[in-house]
Amino acid sequence: MLPPLPAIPPISAETRLAYVLRHFHMAFPAAPTVRISYSDAPVRIVDGAGEFFGQTQPYPAAPNYRDWQGQSIPFFFDAAPEKPLLELLPNQRAIIHADVVSAAFYLLSGWQEFFSDERDRHGRFPYTASVQHRYGFVDVPVVNYYFDVLKTAVEHATGQPVRPRRWMNDAPFAAFLTHDIDNLYSAWKQPAKAALKAGNLLGFGRQLWQHLTRPDAWDNLKLVRETVAGYGAQSTFFFLPEHRPGANGTPNADYDVAKVWPRLAPAIGDAEIGLHASIGRAVHTGDLKREEHRMQRCTGRDLVKGIRFHYLGWEPRLTPVLLDTLLFHYDTTLGFAEHYGFRNSYCLPFHLFDFRQSQPHDFLEIPLNVMDATLHHPNYLRLAPDEILPALTPMLQQIERFGGVCTVLWHNENFDPANQHNGPREFHAIMEYLRSRQAAFVNGRDICELVS
Ligand SMILES: [Zn+2]
Numbered sequence: 001m002l003p004p005l006p007a008i009p010p011i012s013a014e015t016r017l018a019y020v021l022r023h024f025h026m027a028f029p030a031a032p033t034v035r036i037s038y039s040d041a042p043v044r045i046v047d048g049a050g051e052f053f054g055q056t057q058p059y060p061a062a063p064n065y066r067d068w069q070g071q072s073i074p075f076f077f078d079a080a081p082e083k084p085l086l087e088l089l090p091n092q093r094a095i096i097h098a099d100v101v102s103a104a105f106y107l108l109s110g111w112q113e114f115f116s117d118e119r120d121r122h123g124r125f126p127y128t129a130s131v132q133h134r135y136g137f138v139d140v141p142v143v144n145y146y147f148d149v150l151k152t153a154v155e156h157a158t159g160q161p162v163r164p165r166r167w168m169n170d171a172p173f174a175a176f177l178t179h180d181i182d183n184l185y186s187a188w189k190q191p192a193k194a195a196l197k198a199g200n201l202l203g204f205g206r207q208l209w210q211h212l213t214r215p216d217a218w219d220n221l222k223l224v225r226e227t228v229a230g231y232g233a234q235s236t237f238f239f240l241p242e243h244r245p246g247a248n249g250t251p252n253a254d255y256d257v258a259k260v261w262p263r264l265a266p267a268i269g270d271a272e273i274g275l276h277a278s279i280g281r282a283v284h285t286g287d288l289k290r291e292e293h294r295m296q297r298c299t300g301r302d303l304v305k306g307i308r309f310h311y312l313g314w315e316p317r318l319t320p321v322l323l324d325t326l327l328f329h330y331d332t333t334l335g336f337a338e339h340y341g342f343r344n345s346y347c348l349p350f351h352l353f354d355f356r357q358s359q360p361h362d363f364l365e366i367p368l369n370v371m372d373a374t375l376h377h378p379n380y381l382r383l384a385p386d387e388i389l390p391a392l393t394p395m396l397q398q399i400e401r402f403g404g405v406c407t408v409l410w411h412n413e414n415f416d417p418a419n420q421h422n423g424p425r426e427f428h429a430i431m432e433y434l435r436s437r438q439a440a441f442v443n444g445r446d447i448c449e450l451v452s
Pocket residue numbers: 180181182276309310311
């Protein structure tokens with residue numbers, strides 16, 4: 001199952017530095033130029049990585065915790081815990097004693113999942129195997145804190161303030177609303193099954209009759225689009241072009257996109273669409289290419305450049321290479337199914353690192369922060385409806401603090417009022433919050449244009 005680890009060249013300090021500074025400048029586009037280096041420079045970083053990036057172990061030594069602006073933050077590769085984190089010297093020079101560049105590289109690049117052998121039954125890197133789980137920081141974007149340290153050093157070294165990126169209309173942060181369309185015609189099945197199991201033949205008959213004579217409650221894309229538009233936001237829909245189950249029996253779509261597209265097109269209007277790649281497609285270029293073609297043929301839209309994998313399928317050793325090969329502009333798969341938060345500990349779009357080529361990947365990763373299923377599911381969290389927004393609020397505050405993007409995945413089936421756990425009421429609570437905090441509502445295209 002797990003692809004073997006390819007031969008990887010050691011990653012030099014210069015390569016790490018260039019990769020991380022590229023992201024620093026994406027986060028702070030107007031930052032003045034100043035030399036930042038591991039050797040003598042106005043902003044000097046003390047190298048704490050040793051030989052770590054010349055080997056293939058997935059995990060570094062335990063982080064050291066330091067206070068930064070009132071928050072306790074884990075610093076990996078912190079070789080001198082007795083020294084101050086940031087030393088501001090006269091003559092506009094600064095020294096950062098914890099190696100924030102190596103730590104940012106480790107988390108952003110995807111190192112832990114690439115080198116780890118752990119996968120769950122869907123072939124995914126499990127949350128329980130992550131440093132975020134082990135050290136308890138999944139809802140803290142620690143790379144943004146590392147960049148905050150770096151920014152403070154740059155401000156000292158240049159004497160100029162460094163401002164974060166702002167979103168359209170000067171909004172302090174952004175929100176990206178997405179819907180994976182797995183099911184359109186299955187709302188009746190669960191209540192019908194329950195009625196049958198309880199021997200309630202009348203109830204079963206009523207469900208079946210409704211199914212045959214009335215539109216399904218999940219055939220609701222117009223309602224989804226209008227609900228989201230009611231907040232001044234826009235929906236991005238990810239469609240699944242495969243309706244046969246995957247090789248392991250896992251279901252794909254309950255609809256045939258080619259057949260239903262003439263009806264779906266008016267329902268979604270001019271909303272952005274992306275590919276929801278089916279089971280198994282995260283590991284095979286040819287299969288993924290065929291799926292993309294099928295989607296383009298059905299929809300008549302030839303610019304499907306965004307993607308999210310069904311079941312958040314992702315093989316770190318293969319999938320990123322596939323996405324570059326097929327010239328996708330962005331992916332938005334990378335969140336943990338088991339927990340909301342930051343899989344790469346960062347709340348802005350970024351580029352994963354291509355370990356084979358020792359350079360960043362081309363496609364933009366727009367991290368996924370909140371998935372409806374995560375919040376209430378036997379295998380994931382089991383939050384009560386009124387626990388959901390309070391649980392998410394600290395994470396949302398972090399995204400706002402750093403001017404990031406909050407990506408929300410709410411399946412169309414969870415706009416069904418019959419869902420009282422993670423349904424429309426809970427979605428409205430999140431949307432009310434985002435609107436009250438003046439988030440800019442963006443889609444994937446907007447993000448790619450603004451960030452690149
Ligand atoms: Zn899906």
